[in-house]
Amino acid sequence: MLKKDLGLLVLIFVVGAVVATINPRFLSTINIANTANLVGLFGIFSIGQGFVIITGGIELSVGSIIAVLGVVFVDLIANKDVWWPLAALLVLAIGMVMGLVHGLLVTKLKLQPFVVTLCGLLIYRGVARFYTKDATAGFPFGVNFPDLEWITTGRTDIVSVLTGGSFHSILIPHSFFVMLVIAAAMWVVLHRSVFGRYLYAVGKNEEAARFSGIRTTRVIVAAYMICTTLAALAAIYFAMYTRSILPSGHGSFYELYAIAAAVLGGFSLRGGEGSIVGVVLGTILLQVLQNLVNLLGIPSSLNFAVMGSVILIGVIADQQFAMFRQRREVARGRLAASTAMPEAAE
Amino acid sequence: MTASTSAAADLRPATEPFLRLTSLRKTYPGVVALSDFSMDVRPGEIIGLVGENGAGKSTLMNILGGVIEPDRGAMEIDGVTHSSLTVADSMAAGIAFVHQELNLFDNLDVAANVYIGREPRKYGFLELIDAEKLHRTVEPFLDQLGATFSPETPVAKLSLAQQQLVEIAKALSLKSRLVILDEPTSSLPLAETERLLEVVAGLKARGITVIFISHRLNEVVHTSDRVIVLRDGKTVGELTGAEIDHDTMVRLMVGRDLKVNYVSPAKPGGDAVLSAQGVRTATYPGREIDLDLHAGEILGLAGLVGAGRTELARVLFGIDRPEGGRVLLDGKDVQFATSADAVKAGIFLVPEDRKGAGLVLDLSIAENITLPDLRSYARSNVVSQDAEIARAERSRTELDIRAPDLTQRASSLSGGNQQKVVLAKWLAMKPKAIIFDEPTRGIDVGAKAEIYRLMRELSDSGVAVLMISSDMEEVIGVSDRVSVMHEGRIQGTLDRADCSEENILRLAVGKPL
Numbered sequence: 070m071l072k073k074d075l076g077l078l079v080l081i082f083v084v085g086a087v088v089a090t091i092n093p094r095f096l097s098t099i100n101i102a103n104t105a106n107l108v109g110l111f112g113i114f115s116i117g118q119g120f121v122i123i124t125g126g127i128e129l130s131v132g133s134i135i136a137v138l139g140v141v142f143v144d145l146i147a148n149k150d151v152w153w154p155l156a157a158l159l160v161l162a163i164g165m166v167m168g169l170v171h172g173l174l175v176t177k178l179k180l181q182p183f184v185v186t187l188c189g190l191l192i193y194r195g196v197a198r199f200y201t202k203d204a205t206a207g208f209p210f211g212v213n214f215p216d217l218e219w220i221t222t223g224r225t226d227i228v229s230v231l232t233g234g235s236f237h238s239i240l241i242p243h244s245f246f247v248m249l250v251i252a253a254a255m256w257v258v259l260h261r262s263v264f265g266r267y268l269y270a271v272g273k274n275e276e277a278a279r280f281s282g283i284r285t286t287r288v289i290v291a292a293y294m295i296c297t298t299l300a301a302l303a304a305i306y307f308a309m310y311t312r313s314i315l316p317s318g319h320g321s322f323y324e325l326y327a328i329a330a331a332v333l334g335g336f337s338l339r340g341g342e343g344s345i346v347g348v349v350l351g352t353i354l355l356q357v358l359q360n361l362v363n364l365l366g367i368p369s370s371l372n373f374a375v376m377g378s379v380i381l382i383g384v385i386a387d388q389q390f391a392m393f394r395q396r397r398e399v400a401r402g403r404l405a406a407s408t409a410m411p412e413a414a415e
Numbered sequence: 416m417t418a419s420t421s422a423a424a425d426l427r428p429a430t431e432p433f434l435r436l437t438s439l440r441k442t443y444p445g446v447v448a449l450s451d452f453s454m455d456v457r458p459g460e461i462i463g464l465v466g467e468n469g470a471g472k473s474t475l476m477n478i479l480g481g482v483i484e485p486d487r488g489a490m491e492i493d494g495v496t497h498s499s500l501t502v503a504d505s506m507a508a509g510i511a512f513v514h515q516e517l518n519l520f521d522n523l524d525v526a527a528n529v530y531i532g533r534e535p536r537k538y539g540f541l542e543l544i545d546a547e548k549l550h551r552t553v554e555p556f557l558d559q560l561g562a563t564f565s566p567e568t569p570v571a572k573l574s575l576a577q578q579q580l581v582e583i584a585k586a587l588s589l590k591s592r593l594v595i596l597d598e599p600t601s602s603l604p605l606a607e608t609e610r611l612l613e614v615v616a617g618l619k620a621r622g623i624t625v626i627f628i629s630h631r632l633n634e635v636v637h638t639s640d641r642v643i644v645l646r647d648g649k650t651v652g653e654l655t656g657a658e659i660d661h662d663t664m665v666r667l668m669v670g671r672d673l674k675v676n677y678v679s680p681a682k683p684g685g686d687a688v689l690s691a692q693g694v695r696t697a698t699y700p701g702r703e704i705d706l707d708l709h710a711g712e713i714l715g716l717a718g719l720v721g722a723g724r725t726e727l728a729r730v731l732f733g734i735d736r737p738e739g740g741r742v743l744l745d746g747k748d749v750q751f752a753t754s755a756d757a758v759k760a761g762i763f764l765v766p767e768d769r770k771g772a773g774l775v776l777d778l779s780i781a782e783n784i785t786l787p788d789l790r791s792y793a794r795s796n797v798v799s800q801d802a803e804i805a806r807a808e809r810s811r812t813e814l815d816i817r818a819p820d821l822t823q824r825a826s827s828l829s830g831g832n833q834q835k836v837v838l839a840k841w842l843a844m845k846p847k848a849i850i851f852d853e854p855t856r857g858i859d860v861g862a863k864a865e866i867y868r869l870m871r872e873l874s875d876s877g878v879a880v881l882m883i884s885s886d887m888e889e890v891i892g893v894s895d896r897v898s899v900m901h902e903g904r905i906q907g908t909l910d911r912a913d914c915s916e917e918n919i920l921r922l923a924v925g926k927p928l
Contacts, residue, residue: 257797261797261798262793262796262797262798263789263790263793263796263797263798264796266782266786266789266798267789269775269778270775270778270782270786273775273776273777273778274771274774274775274776274777276768276771276772277771277772277773277774277775278775278786279734279753279754279772280732280734280754280764280766280772280773281754281758281786281787281840282753282754282755282757282758282759282787283754283755283786283787284753284755286753341777
């Protein structure tokens with residue numbers, strides 16, 4: 070697992086170095102800060118997607134959740150005058166309930182995750198458009214939320230803060246910090262906690278998990294709830310980042326970014342495999358690629374084509390490498406067996 | 416050997432063998448699966464192949480099917496010598512298999528299954544399937560077998576016996592000369608078994624040779640012209656004609672060195688720990704099961720495959736809900752919504768399907784052992800890997816799990832060691848009752864003995880042990896009492912003194928004692 074992450078990190082540096090050589094603006098403070106912001110925003114919900122993918126499921130409604138909860142959040146604080154922390158909690162709670170429903174449909178009614186969440190994708194998108202009557206949701210002129218804006222779109226020179234001003238770094242967007250905090254917390258949950266172990270067990274072999282006395286239903290439902298709650302959090306961040314939401318297009322395809330990030334990060338869509346570091350690195354690589362398209366003057370219409378090609382190449386390379394490793398292991402095993410054979414025969 | 420065939424009812428002149436196996440040998444690390452095996456196969460004979468589990472029958476089949484390579488020996492087909500076969504060689508030689516687990520596509524119809532991969536085509540390069548021709552071609556094969564279903568019937572709608580006929584029709588369509596039936600009757604009701612035996616006789620009349628692998632010795636006696644008895648990978652006897660009888664085969668199959676030595680419990684059984692009262696399972700919703708499992712005893716649960724034993728175990732362990740009836744724990748009603756409730760109550764299950772349900776093969780040995788009780792190795796939900804390894808280390812010593820590294824995947828272990836890991840999962844907790852479902856299937860003799868010893872240790876420490884087993888020797892050699900199931904209910908319970916193979920078999924086929 071660690072080797073895989075390392076490979077991805079190297080790839081990010083190689084791509085980054087190539088882009089930086091061709092266009093030095095890649096390393097400009099403003100570009101780095103902007104990329105970090107996007108990594109933060111996309112990372113928040115991609116981590117959630119990882120949890121569902123580990124159970125062997127998939128969550129396709131992430132983009133629509135970001136749209137519908139985005140317009141709800143903006144409407145609550147801008148038009149309904151709801152105190153913003155309350156609105157945020159409400160939005161997170163709605164997100165959590167969405168995951169609960171998805172998870173129960175998958176486990177109790179035994180529906181396929183693809184179908185359940187595809188329906189979610191359609192329903193939430195429709196609701197979002199209906200909610201605003203297809204109009205753009207935004208903040209009226211002069212309405213400000215200083216605290217909320219500081220938390221979501223603020224930027225801090227963290228080095229300067231920590232060293233009391235003796236050293237300086239660039240201004241880093243808070244969305245990136247939030248993503249890092251979530252990643253750290255989720256790393257503990259996935260890689261160190263009881264629940265995380267159960268997730269891997271359920272993803273690899275649900276039957277054996279059940280025969281070990283694990284409440285597999287709860288584990289799977291919890292994974293969907295984590296995913297949609299993080300999507301709800303991302304919805305707030307995206308709403309504050311774009312400040313105006315066109316419900317027909319806001320968040321479109323974002324679930325696919327998340328799935329792509331997870332796959333790049335070493336998750337298996339069959340379940341049971343993947344790491345938090347992997348999905349974060351996958352998100353970074355995707356954003357660097359987006360950045361590459363912009364900075365190298367590639368027509369932005371080719372954006373998806375570039376991304377798709379890199380993911381495809383990455384997955385093929387990874388698979389070939391895995392096969393090579395397996396062959397080597399088999400060869401080594403055979404060697405060991407042939408030397409051990411004389412003793413085993415008698 | 417060859418001379419005595421004339422003594423049998425078979426009046427066909429002794430023909431030349433078309434398949435000749437000489438000195439086949441196959442070893443796996445630590446096990447000799449097949450040793451110096453030789454056999455001639457002539458057209459139109461029925462050869463019974465009997466032996467205990469692990470005697471080498473499946474190894475032999477896999478060699479003939481081209482699935483595994485023998486280490487040594489030769490196979491001569493129509494005068495051409497091969498040192499090993501490929502699957503294609505085996506098919507070309509006219510060898511067909513009807514496995515215990517049928518290889519049919521139940522989403523397709525009968526004809527499509529018979530001709531899968533060889534469909535008649537039409538319209539040249541369009542390669543459309545000529546369905547009409549397909550069905551027309553299959554029809555006569557079904558007629559020959561006396562099948563009552565049409566080629567258009569979806570396989571999913573057929574009974575198990577009918578599905579076997581589809582497999583045999585496939586063999587006929589391939590012009591097979593040798594059909595190997597692996598335990599074909601083990602899951603069939605009596606009437607269908609008889610019909611199958613007629614089909615086998617019909618194949619012989621057509622000059623097709625049948626190798627008939629079965630644990631049901633009476634069927635072997637009735638059908639076979641010749642019987643080969645395997646034990647520990649060796650041929651221990653070859654019987655022809657009148658020599659073929661039940662007792663002789665049993666004597667040959669059960670070597671004294673394999674006998675399980677019964678160890679009596681330290682003290683007589685205590686109170687009933689786990690009871691089923693009128694429990695009905697989904698497979699046999701009309702039949703009620705009554706069973707009492709006492710502290711400190713090993714209760715064997717015997718019966719034919721499909722008698723409903725595993726279904727009962729699943730209900731007792733909370734995997735499935737009962738259709739009706741009560742489950743009592745220490746005399747009090749309990750209802751397990753999930754297996755987690757059963758585990759909490761101290762009722763554990765070592766499942767039949769070790770790889771599919773017993774272990775998460777891709778997790779490490781240590782992770783598998785701690786899985787059911789992971790919270791005990793965690794502080795505020797964060798798992799301590801040191802505590803896990805320490806536990807696994809203790810289990811390795813206690814159960815003698817042969818693994819160099821406890822962080823290696825469970826998939827890397829041998830069957831016996833995997834089973835010990837499944838056991839270790841539960842022994843690390845406080846069991847009240849443990850259900851073992853076919854605990855030693857596919858495990859070598861040494862590991863078997865250790866598992867029996869562990870079961871006795873458990874029962875002596877006051878745990879109630881329920882052992883589901885189809886291995887007669889194991890049932891008789893290990894159990895303090897034996898309950899026998901037949902078609903969804905307990906047909907009878909035998910005390911130690913009455914536990915004979917004959918008594919158990921009588922009950923298993925549904926006869927009273």
